[in-house]
Amino acid sequence: MSTALRVIDYARIRELAKPDAVIAAVRHAFRNHASGAVRQAPVTHLAFDDPPGDCHVKWGHDRAAGIFVVKVATGFYGNPDHGLPSSNGAMLVFSASTGEPIALLEDRGWLTDARTAAAAIIALETAGYQRGEPLGILGAGTQAALVAYWAALMLSPSSIFLWARRAEAADRLVRDLAELNIPAERMSSPATLAQQSLAIVCCTAARAPLLSVHDVRPGSIIVALGADARGKQELDPDIIIGAQRVICDDIEQCIDHGEMQHVGRLPCDIEALGNARLPLKSRPITIIDLTGIAAQDVAIARLCLDAIQERRDAR
Known part of the structure; x- marks a missing residue:
């Protein structure tokens, strides 16, 4: 019955x-x-x-x-x-x-937002993010806010730097974080944000690159979770091509409709997030492409x- x-x-x-x-x-x-x-x-x-x-x-x-x-x-x-x-x-x-x-x-x-925020935290940890270092977040919507809250709780960043296309949305999130005693500041552009933080989580629905290869520095970690459908894009493909380490939640999905869809040739060996381990030596430039998996x-x-x-x- x-x-x-x-x-x-x-x-x-x-x-x-x-x-x-x-x-x-x-x-x-x-x-x-x-x-x-x-x-x-x-x-x-x-x-x-x-x-x-x-x-x-x-x-x-x-x-x-x-x-x-x-x-x-x-x-x-x-x-x-x-x-x-x-x-x-x-x-x-x-x-x-x-x-x-x-x-x-x-x-x-x-x-969905919660498990995606969790994936971002796991990705940062796997790439070698150190507790207490600054964290940059592109976006100020529901997903970006949850990443900010959970990162503050689990990773204790010294400060969170935010950028969004709508400045008022970023300002609102900065105020909301301040009410929880989480230090946060709005940046004027993705490039200025990248100057403040080596670790960045991209949480937008962008269809053109927000970060260029010139924004990447030694030790950069970029978690890209906004590109979850064909046509979406947050990163200059040259960032991925030039990365020393590329990690995907699902390699086939990322090539089909993640950031990897925009890369003409595959970069270094791609790792699956479920198998990836902490870097043994100095932190390489690392890109983590998250499309979300069942x-x-x-x-x-x-x-x-x-x-x-x-x-x-x-x-």
Whole structure:
């Protein structure tokens, strides 16, 4: 007999998915993905011009988790002008034994933003980011804000430098961070931001490079997570070609619709994030291309379901 579909609402999801737990789950997901333990279907994209936005569908199955997940994530970039978040979406969880739907995670896209922020933290750590050094963030939307909050919590940067196309959005995020005693400052351009910080996370929907090869210095770490569909681009291709180390969450996806889509020839040997390790010597110029993988969605959905079950068992 089928069980009723469980609907987990936004407030409950925010309560369940804490930063340290999400980061641990996503770290494990990357390892599973790199080992081939997770199956995933090709990502589906739907772009919108007026108003500008996009919709992504990811689906994956982790045999060890006992579930498969279909995740729909949307981003409509004019929403903040109307007092709405730019991100939205939901996850539908199925039993991998019977095919029955188990749960609808009504997360409004927050779990996607959370697992992406977690990926950025993991990428920075893997590339050799040192606690306490400055951090630059390009973008000031929902994703950029979450990266800033979680980086402040987990990495303790001495300061966060921000740039966004809309200066008022960057100023608003600076104020929000200041209310939490997180030092932050808006920069006038991506180039000036790169002068202040060797470590940069790119969180925009740009379709032309924001950083040029001249902005890269010895020891630079650039985490590019905005280019998750064809046509999107945040980095000059010469940055990737000249990098000493390139890491991808999924190499095929990054070549198809990440920053790597704009590179005419492949650079140095590309590493999978799930297999990558800390640099042994001086920190090389490192680019991390993150397109988002289904293994992350399966892991964070399993995290929420397990947390609910643990609370029930504790009663």
